[in-house]
Amino acid sequence: MSETLSTTASPPASPPPSPAPPPQRTLAIARLRDLALVPAIIAVAIVGFIVNPVFLSSDNIINVLQSMSEIAIVVLAQTIVLITGKMDLSLESTFGLAPGIAAWLIIDPALTRGLGLDFLPSAWAVPVVLLVGALVGAFNGLLIVRFGLNGFIVTLGMLIVLRGLLTGISGGQTFFALPESMTYLGSTSWFGVPASIWLSLLLFGGGIVVLGFTRAGRALYAIGGNVDAARAAGIRTDRVLWIALIVASVLAALAGLLMSGRLAAVPAAQGSGAIFQVFAAAVIGGVSLNGGKGTVFGAFTGVLLLFMIINVLTLAGVPAQWTNFLNGTVILVALVVSRITGGKAQT
Amino acid sequence: MSETLSTTASPPASPPPSPAPPPQRTLAIARLRDLALVPAIIAVAIVGFIVNPVFLSSDNIINVLQSMSEIAIVVLAQTIVLITGKMDLSLESTFGLAPGIAAWLIIDPALTRGLGLDFLPSAWAVPVVLLVGALVGAFNGLLIVRFGLNGFIVTLGMLIVLRGLLTGISGGQTFFALPESMTYLGSTSWFGVPASIWLSLLLFGGGIVVLGFTRAGRALYAIGGNVDAARAAGIRTDRVLWIALIVASVLAALAGLLMSGRLAAVPAAQGSGAIFQVFAAAVIGGVSLNGGKGTVFGAFTGVLLLFMIINVLTLAGVPAQWTNFLNGTVILVALVVSRITGGKAQT
């Protein structure tokens, strides 16, 4: 086979016998699927503006973006894992545990009623957070990739264990009096916009490039689509899976750090229950739970839509006891709608 | 499929070079897999007895059986759904919602600060509970079977919606002053043993017979194993799936009724978070999350093992802050062990 780039014309000898749909259209549809949620996002923006003009104030927009930034990073992490055909429920616990362990090792018990060990200098905060994330991911990888256990049940177990570990070391209390090194990223602003927004946008941008335009990224899709074929094509599937799980856990740990920075504290329940939202956002954004399908950009629109709706419900002053019901309904409706507009089951 | 040299179908002229394992052994192992947890159960019983001799007192055994009876029924329900290759996360919410709606319709607001509607006579309690279960199951079926949405995400949405609905109608409060018709099953004893134990044993017995010895039951396995093949074999896959989802929801509703009877109340959070335990029990009991594999008896041993361990931990007086961690660890260890003894991944 020659390596020329100019061979776009098929040889005249045997043109395909039956006329296929023009390639442009197929392509356009494939691209459009990525933008499937954009009309919904615009609609919600309009409704929000009608409900309360505050909705489109820059103040409120930054508020929405900031409150979604940490969860968005977890959604990115989950998207990476989902594309490989696995799932990681334990991300919500890593989200709390990683900054929790850093705080535990660093903070001074004298300042905090006996919480913390004052074992490491505060400069270690960020490395420790990321290391805990990497270790959790590696352990998940050990059980899932090496031992071949089912990812759902392994990470379900890990969700409980990691949360239990955080409750254990903190005695259920909140770590506070965090060092500057832990709060900086989550609380500072760059150019008038909170750093966590910049960071999450940056990570999503990176995710789009990596998953869309690199060997490693495409390997994730190949593994999620058909792991045997990927292996036969020379992709080191075990290694890639392992790396994907580790990267996801590290991202969740980083997101947890941002959250802790914003709170200037690590509550023992940090992230608890968040995984439901994370899955909902990813799936609404078009990521398949069966692997091999979905894009980072789609996931981003999913999480954006979800948080915009929550914000509108808050602005509308929905009665407290019905908020959960409405939240759930919104998720279900979004699913059904994205099924109808997408024309294909969200599987 | 790679061609192995061990196939027994090679020409009779000369026996295949490498002998396949004798069929008897394969079979014995298959049967044994059902009993895989029995040694673990015996071991826990011995450990429990050493920790505290009370563990094997009839009082405590009845206590364990009773406290597991309701969740066990939900595990049975989940097992049915898992065998068809789907999953139903919303069972935990149905568990609370069904008795909640019955209580709401029946109890007298005069007795309970305005909770409840006093709309139906109390004789309707049990029918209403079961009806709510059936409706929830039917709605799940509509979204999963008819609209072809992914079961995980649909039932995740339903989990939130149904819980929100219960919070909505109860205003987050606990329904109490339940009529006798709602508390009877959960609180009475037959022959000195709580009725809920009898009921759960009866349902499990029924489950063993139906799933093991009827065409309808075997259809569940066929669908979980290969839905196209099941359809080709004349199984009305959609209808069977739909029925399985409805039966599971009805069982969860019934379990919720037993629980409400035991507590003589329906807290707005009844069942919240229980789905983790339910999945863990089913999977430890050998039920596959990919469908088509697992038995009702195995699921029973799974839930029994889990509750025995929790009971031992309580009797041992484990420090409160570490209970969750230990619980999760036990689940993970049980998984890994059942993987090693079962010789095959729990998938």
Next chain:
Amino acid sequence: MSATPTGPTDGPVVDDRPVVEATNITKRFGSTLALSEAGIVVRRGETHALVGRNGAGKSTLVSILTGLQAADTGTVTFDGEPAPPLGDRDAWRRQVACVYQKSTIIPTLTVAENLFLNRHARGPGRLIRWNALRNDARELLAEWSVDVDVRQPASTLSVEQRQFVEIARALSFGARFIILDEPTAQLDGAGINRLFGRIQDLRAQGVTFLFISHHLQEIYEICDQVTVFRDARHILTAPVAELSRPALVAAMTGEDVSMPEAVHRRLSADVPVLLSVQDLVTASGAELSLEAKAGEVVGIAGGGGSGKVEVAEAIVGLARPASGTVTLDGRVLRPGSVPDALDAGVGLVPQDRHREGLVPLLSIAENVTMTVPHRIGRRGLISPARRDAVARQSIADLAIKASGPHVPVSDLSGGNQQKVVMGRALASDPKLLVLITPTAGVDVRSKQTLLGVVDDVRRDGTAVLVVSDELDDLRICDRVLVMFQGRVVREMAHGWSDNDLVAAMEGVDLHHV
């Protein structure tokens, strides 16, 4: 595959009422037109062949005739009566039994239960009597001389055993009309003979068959009538006896293809040895040693269970061998490492394209370039433009029928999917090309294209291993190693006779008796 001559028997009396008649059937899948105003008439007692190229719509018609799918338009009648509603599966199953192209075995259930799925033997209280069921299953399999424990899960069966379980099940309904969609694609010669024997018995009892196969000699062997589909349309229906083989192929392909016997090119003696396999022993004990020169095409033949696929998979790194070395162009390959093999210049067409060959959700472009990321980008970054260019080249070279490189592979027909797998193997300009059953399920025309490609690459000095039991695949080889029960039992130079090769594959040495 073998063509053991059973010879068409004097067919039973054919009466005029059609068992099934489908008229004006149109069926679309999204943008794909699978059937366009097509139809078929199958008369009582006849054995009717349905042929056509990959994607012609044969299997789609089968699913409509068996009530798995509804046609968009058109009607199906059985014995002149309109077909039952789609929901009434039992009514359909009274009309027609079928061996589908896609496996309908449920791997998690036992063999016995697979045979009697949804028609279990029942006793009092409508409870299943497992013992009776197992006995029935044993009897049924004994008729087919399939020797397996019916209590083991179907996942433990070999491909061929599975196929027999499917066939045994379909034929045990007592249906008067049976559809067989490529039943022979997974069987070896002996198996095919067993199947054809049974078909002869049943048609003597008046059972009607609709038979689909890409092996035209089988059509001539057992069929009375043949219907040809092309591009979703009905082309012709004629008695087999009145249609010559070239005419049949012409009807299928729409062009007058003469199938020239490939002119065999002698290898010059001074070419260097490129591949050397020494004392390779696979995990289950099959052994192979061989040397192949640049430009040489070596066949590895053998029946089911001969170990030919295992040794091939060990050579390319898909399986880790127990011992032995593989050297390609002076480089010793790391055992059990596909990446290393690829790096050394191995191209592979794996046995099962669905399992190992393709990622169905991804586009043709991504599939074709999956093994050659360095060719389509730099430092891990991929250039979509380059990727598409490589893919267009493959599409053109292999005449893949698709609208462009962005079409997901799942939308292609079987033969075209196989071509994509071939394209993937060729994308790296391999030094060694290993083809495992490369033309399984591929139509005549595509087969020609694929084998033609082999001829092209050998000319560029690539060594080729063809691992197959299809005589057509093996004909292009310079020599053929025949394996039987894990050992190479014969080596045959180009120009072997079909009978010799078949006999060798079945373990009979005609020359040494």
Next chain:
Amino acid sequence: AGCNRDSGDGTGTGSNQLVGVDYPRSDTDFWNSYIKYVPQYAQELGVELKTTNSQNDIANLISNTQTFMSQGVKGVVMAPQDTAAIAPTLSQLESRDIPVVTIDTRPDTGKVFMVVRADNRAYGTKACQFLGTKLGGKGKVVMLQGGLDSINGRDRTEAFNECMQKEFPEITVFGEATDWKADVAASKLQTRFASDPDIKGIYMQSSFALSGTLQILKQRGLQVPPTDPKHVFVVSNDGIPEELKHIGEGLIDATVSQPADLYAKYGLEYVKAAIEGKTFQPGPTEHGSNIIQVRDGLLEDQLPAPLVTLDGAPIAGEPTVKFDDASLWGNNA
């Protein structure tokens, strides 16, 4: 330092008094009562309300506060369940000159205008005094704790344990964590009864375990009048109407009445006062409570949370309230 001044002088600015109230959760009886009282008192006081619900999640509370700010509220009432993690939000509100009143909890750091809460440590101590006295200083009691991650629960646990150790060292306490789940509480209690059938007292840190506990006592035939030696003394916590009724019926023996109504009332009064520029000093209030200075710049109005009993007789020298007393919010709900 009066706080229940007439709201008359605030009427002119009525439309200006936009107050944001964040409810901490809506899945407990106690907080739902609070949620019910807030609009009621808001109307009485003439303040305009924006309400949100943070569902026991600090992240929600933060973004709800942001929403309040974009909506231009003049004051905020919140009940941060996480007293440490709220600090950045408080300083943000402070930088915008929005006064904050916290209900039920006291932030670990940061400035608020007033903390309105009952003393959760006092709950535990009161329950301990009651059980210790009734049991005569010996025996076994079970404490059904809430969730470990709850500061109020921890306060109650610690105070109860400390009091028992100090004043009734011969009483054995079995503490069981329940995550505020009724079924968990029921099965742990049952397990305890199986291992120690001679349990004589139960302290549940919240009314969530009420029905289940009573069912178990009934099942074991232990629902007998206090005069019977088999009687198990039960102390609950919250003061919801159901508990008061049960005390009257002799099914339980005491409860701590948490002032859900007063939380709503004084939370709003203080925030209104803050908007109007009033200030307060430590010392007794006109409504029978005490304002204390917890630390520099942090005042706390400690509302009374009486122990409710059948007869209203004092326990260990502390007064208690009779179960049908009209001053109990549970009797006016």
